[in-house]
Every structure is written in C-alpha cells, then in structure tokens.
Amino acid sequence: MYAAASGMAAQQQNLDVVADNLANADVAGFKAAQATFAPIGPNALLGTASIGMRENVAQGKLERSGGAFDVALDGPGFFVVERDGMRGYTRAGSFSRAADGSLRNSQGWQLRGVRIPAKAQTVTVAEDGAVSVDAGMRSQHRAGRIEVAAFNAPESVRPLDATVFAATPASGPARPIALGGDRHTKIAFGMLEKSNVSIVESMMAILAAQRAYEANAKGVQAADEMLRIANNLHRS
Amino acid sequence: MDGIALMATAMRAAKARLDVSASNLANVSTDGFRGHVARVTLGRLGLVTTSRSDREPGPLRHTGRAFDLAIAGPGAFFVRDRAGRISQSRSGSFERDAFGRLADERGRVLLGSRGALVVGADATIDSRGIVREAGTARANLRLAPGSVVQSGFLEGPNVDAVHEMVDVLEAERAFETAEKTLSAIDEARQKDVNDVARLKS
Numbered sequence: 197m198y199a200a201a202s203g204m205a206a207q208q209q210n211l212d213v214v215a216d217n218l219a220n221a222d223v224a225g226f227k228a229a230q231a232t233f234a235p236i237g238p239n240a241l242l243g244t245a246s247i248g249m250r251e252n253v254a255q256g257k258l259e260r261s262g263g264a265f266d267v268a269l270d271g272p273g274f275f276v277v278e279r280d281g282m283r284g285y286t287r288a289g290s291f292s293r294a295a296d297g298s299l300r301n302s303q304g305w306q307l308r309g310v311r312i313p314a315k316a317q318t319v320t321v322a323e324d325g326a327v328s329v330d331a332g333m334r335s336q337h338r339a340g341r342i343e344v345a346a347f348n349a350p351e352s353v354r355p356l357d358a359t360v361f362a363a364t365p366a367s368g369p370a371r372p373i374a375l376g377g378d379r380h381t382k383i384a385f386g387m388l389e390k391s392n393v394s395i396v397e398s399m400m401a402i403l404a405a406q407r408a409y410e411a412n413a414k415g416v417q418a419a420d421e422m423l424r425i426a427n428n429l430h431r432s
Numbered sequence: 433m434d435g436i437a438l439m440a441t442a443m444r445a446a447k448a449r450l451d452v453s454a455s456n457l458a459n460v461s462t463d464g465f466r467g468h469v470a471r472v473t474l475g476r477l478g479l480v481t482t483s484r485s486d487r488e489p490g491p492l493r494h495t496g497r498a499f500d501l502a503i504a505g506p507g508a509f510f511v512r513d514r515a516g517r518i519s520q521s522r523s524g525s526f527e528r529d530a531f532g533r534l535a536d537e538r539g540r541v542l543l544g545s546r547g548a549l550v551v552g553a554d555a556t557i558d559s560r561g562i563v564r565e566a567g568t569a570r571a572n573l574r575l576a577p578g579s580v581v582q583s584g585f586l587e588g589p590n591v592d593a594v595h596e597m598v599d600v601l602e603a604e605r606a607f608e609t610a611e612k613t614l615s616a617i618d619e620a621r622q623k624d625v626n627d628v629a630r631l632k633s
Contacts, residue, residue, distance in 0.1 A: 203458030
C-alpha cells in the first residue's frame, strides 16, 4: 500500500514541476526543471522517492525584443547579477536603467560591471559584452563590460526565483568566461532568450503523470480492499 | 496441508503479488527502472510468491541532452559509485560535476578506458563511445563488447502500466477467492463440529 502511495506522491510532484514549467513558459530566460526519481528499498519493493530536481539548461530561442537594454546569451553561461550583496546568475536579460545608472531586472537584481551615465542617449552592447553609450555630439563612452560566468555543472544550480540561480557545491564555483568570436558565447543586444519550456511536451507529461497517478491509486485501493476482506474474516 | 492454512498462504501470496505490482507502478516515471515479475508457485509450504527482475530493456526516450546516455541493444557502460565499486549500467542522465567528470543522479561517475572520464562542456559522445571535443577524439568510453551508445537518449522504465493494473486486479481477486474458500472450509467444519456432534447425542 505504501509503495503505491509513494508512486502517487511522486506523480503529484511531477505534476507540480510541470505546472511550474508551464506557468513560466512565457517568462524570458526561464529554464524548465525536471523531477527525478529512484526506486527505494530492497528489490525496489518500497516504491519510489524523489532524488531532486534538475534544471534543463538548453538554450531557448532568441527573439528580438526592442527593449533598450535587453541582452541575451547565445551559448552557455549566465549573466552575473547582484542584490543586497548576494550573487545571482541568470539568463534573463531584460534590464532597465535605475536612478543610480545601474541596470536592474524587475526583481531588483543588478547587472554587474555596467553603469550607464545619466547623459547617455543610446546604448549599444557588443558581442563581447563591452557596453558603449552615445551621449550625443558623436561622443562615445565606455560604460563597462557585462560579466558572464559559467559552471562546470550548470544543471545543479539552485533557483533563487523564477530566473535567477545561485551556485551550489554540486555545480562548482562560477568562473568568468571570455565572450565573442566564433568559439565563445556571444551577447545578442536587443534580443531576449525565450523560455525553453516545450508546451507540447509539458502537456504530454501532464497526461502521463495523471494516468500514472490513477494507476497507483488503483494499487492503494486494491491493498485497502484486501485488508478489508481480511478484517471481515472472523465474522463468517 | 490443512485447507485453512493453505488458503492463508494463498492470501499471503496474493498480497505479495500486489506489492510487486504496486512497486512497479510507483516507478513508472523512474528512468532506467527494471520492473519485477512475480511468480506464484505451489510448494510444500503452500503458495509462495517469488519475484525476479525483468531484464527486458525499456524503451529509449529522446531527451536531446548530450550527456544523457543509453545503450541500444545489448551491452553496457561502466560507472563507479562513491564507495569505489564499479558496476555496469545501461542508461544514465549524466552531468558534469565540479571536476568535469560525468556523474549521474546518484553520484556515480562514468568510466572511460583510463578511469573516470573528464570532459569539457561541449564534448560529444558517438555511437562507438568515442568522446570528441571540438572535432578531435579525446577519450573512449569503457564499454562491454558490442555496445552501441545513444547520446541524447535515456532508457525509460520497462514497466507497462496497463499490464500492472491488470495484475493488481488479478491479485485482488485471487485474494478474495482464497478468502471465500477459507470461509467455506470454516463453515463446513462448523457443521462437522456442531451438527454432527448433535446427531450423536
């Protein structure tokens, strides 16, 4: 009975994860997650248990967005962001200019390495992350360089919110990577990375989880029925 | 063997069958899981359920991740767990750990022909187990002879949910039948003990 119940719990968790993926399918830079399971007990007779989540770090499609400070990563890596002294790593590049000239996303995470001067009229970002501003009258200024970092095991990063991640012992420390050129990750300016959630696959996963849940519920029912019959034995 | 005791073993055997099916069903989302097949035999001790692991390979499922590995057809690759034990495996979702080794969900590292494999993030693995980085061969997977490696695929569980549900129902009915028979024997004995004794008095 408990084996079947563990299967129901697993499918419920599966559904939660897929639902979370679907809910964020339109969030730029969102990475789909997947729950993984392993059998437990001798001969797996105790059912199943979750052994954690894994982020799917596959590249999402890049889409022209038109935002004045939007950037996307073409290739592996994460933008390095900061909030209240805490480091975060994200592939969501939708930033806007704050009053102090820093670039922040909607959750207040600040893009490291860049400060836009107040008199800037247009901003351009090169493939290698160099930010230059045009303050009118053909005066070009450098305004910093976008920091991008990579992990040895990016799938083991831990989500802080929908799109910002933190390093974990399993992911290894973040290390800065070179940008631009044919061999390296490039920065695409004026573009955003769409989420890598596949709606069709998610719907299929929901159907499969639902059916598996029902099948496990049948197992619980059958065990319950057996116990009921055994309990009624003494009356006959 | 006494009828009531025999029926009790039949009920216990049916319960054990249900346990096997329930654990199979619980793992219909566990990649690489091998289901168990229950078999009920009649021996000197009555009905006994034994189970063995089902060796049929599960269906391969496309994932597109370069380090999801499965073996098509016969064969295996080798992994080493944290305690240093080396075992064969036919499917695993590997990811690069902090040292660049490929480790699966349970922390077992993938072995090459010269110990643990260390690869770059953009490495690819072809069907013969050759690891390439930027087009040049870097290492070989340690493989059982005749193995064909499928990168970007995982082996799903070899459990058929419909089949298991039928087994659950069958076990439930077998339990019921044994219980009904047990009750019938019990009733007959009741008659023997009470009515037959009354006739003689």
